[in-house]
Amino acid sequence: MKISSNPVTMSAPAERIFSILVGFAHLDHAPAIPQVTNWTTLEDGCQFTVAGMITCSMRLTEQCPFSHLVYEISSDKGISAKATFHIEETGGARQVSIEADADAPIFLQPMIKKPLEQAMNKGLEKLKEMTERI
Secondary structure: OEEEOOOEEEOOOHHHHHHHHHOHHHOOOOOOOOOEEEEEEEOOEEEEEEOOOEEEEEEEEEEEOOOEEEEEEEEOOOOEEEEEEEEEEEOOEEEEEEEEEEEOOOOOHHHHHHHHHHHHHHHHHHHHHHHHHO
């Protein structure tokens, strides 16, 4: 199942956006996304619970400086995903978006697609706040 966020325009430099995304899994607290709880930092990433129903582990597996990052996500329910963050220069600003590819059972896809899209969009808005506040 493919899921895409809405692109968000950010005025912060690509270097700042990228550095926050690289360190995202190592934050010592959960991002301010209501559906995410029980945030725990691990040696190679993080673990968290989504909507009280599924526990996920996330780790950074690929990065191209100031351009894109890939996080691999696994869960206690056997669902895995790959989330790719894109940072594109657009006339003095940066356009940031997320594309995810989740290996979810077909019967779950209609139930989880919209909440995942909403969480990705909310996460990008929080990222924008973080990058522009520094």
